[in-house]
Amino acid sequence: MAGLVVGGAVSLFLYLLENSIAFVSGLPSWRFSLLPLGLLISAFLIKNLAPEAEGHGTEKVIEAIHFKQGLIPLRVVPVKLVATVVTLASGGSVGEEGPSVQIGGGLMSWIAQILRLDVYDRKKLVVCGISAGFSAVLGTPISGAVFGVEVLYVGQMLYDVLLPSFISGIIARIVASSFGVPSLTGKIIAISLDWKVVLLSILAGVFFGLVSIMHVEMLHYVESKFKRIDVLWWKKPVLGGFILLIIVLVFGTRYLGLGSDTIRDVLSGGQVPLFAFILKSFAMAVTLSCGGSGGVLTPTLFVGATAGSTLARLIGMDSALFGTMGLAAVLAGAANTPITTSIMAMELMGPQATPLAAIACVVSFVVSGHRSIYPTQILSRPKSKVFEVSPLSWGQNLFKVKLLPSKLFFVRYMRALRLKRKR
Secondary structure, eight states: OHHHHHHHHHHHHHHHHHHHHHHHHTSOGGGGGHHHHHHHHHHHHHHHHOGGGOSSSHHHHHHHHHHSTTOOOTTHHHHHHHHHHHHHHHTOOOBSHHHHHHHHHHHHHHHHHHTTOOHHHHHHHHHHHHHHHHHHHHSOHHHHHHHHHHSSEESOOOGGGHHHHHHHHHHHHHHHHHTTOOOOOOOOOOOOOOHHHHHHHHHHHHHHHHHHHHHHHHHHHHHHHHHHOOSOTTHHHHHHHHHHHHHHHHHOSTTSSOOHHHHHHHHTTOOOOTTHHHHHHHHHHHHHHTTOOOBSHHHHHHHHHHHHHHHHHHHTOOHHHHHHHHHHHHHHHHHTOHHHHHHHHHHHHOSSSHHHHHHHHHHHHHHTOSOOSOTTOEEOSOSOTTEEEEESSSTTTTEEEEEOGGGSHHHHHHHHHHHHHHO
């Protein structure tokens, strides 16, 4: 049921989005002046009709599961749909998966209430809505199914929801495909494993982990700056629109909208400007912080793919390989979903190169520390004992995480070696 309902709803959302973008794209060059107006309309709709639709979608569904017994008001669905269409059609730099997930979660929460399910089953059905929305919009049903059970906690997966999550994700993708929704596709890469490429994958994982940190901190930093601006609410989207117009004037239109064309170019071996990933991260942060509506996952895929392309140019490697690795690894570090992204890499570029992408994903996941583009994630288990976790300060003010270099194996080993020499 979740797959059928969410697959159909997401298909409708993407149909409206595609036609709205096509209509605005057909306008003369003055269409970019619609940016401030589009962001203003989005902020107005959310503020007055459904404040729960604020943000990038997925984190609100996670919050509902953790803290609101899986209850999501039905009004969130149409408001999120319209606000996102307006934001993206006018040129806002956001994604389509966050609204798809929130639409899926909202519909499933509503249906669960109609069926009078208890809290446990209602939460499970909302998780199925997350998986169905992810699978329908990206066309990666296996990683979409795993995403729903991995994204809620850091260090824990909900295995009791795995079967229904798989079913809903696969059915949702079948429904979306029947309506002509395209899937994210990559280039099948044939590569032999040897020590050199494995070492490069580890080093690439470190780089992608640092890019993940930059991406998450960029979003949080820009959000904090906009919150501190003490002006009437309608002035913030107008300001954000003018900032994005400046980016258009200086760097072109590549960093507005979904950026799907750029992602496809990178996955097929194309090249992009060296610092495209930084500009996209900033454009996304501005759009969401000033009142725009949309997801963070598609921009994160853009950031990862272009960062991989940049790294490939610098070290003289295959752009398609490192672009796909970056797409998966930056998402792994930013969303704390290494299993999902490793499977996504397999779905995009085939089995031979998957071990390299999986290495990069796990390394990026560790390097990024306890940060997240989804602040409502709950830390269930630290990534390593070198992180000291204190209650009441991280992710919805639940935990505080501190790095303890003294617990690193190398540091402990050298200390023990010095003590042995002294004796």
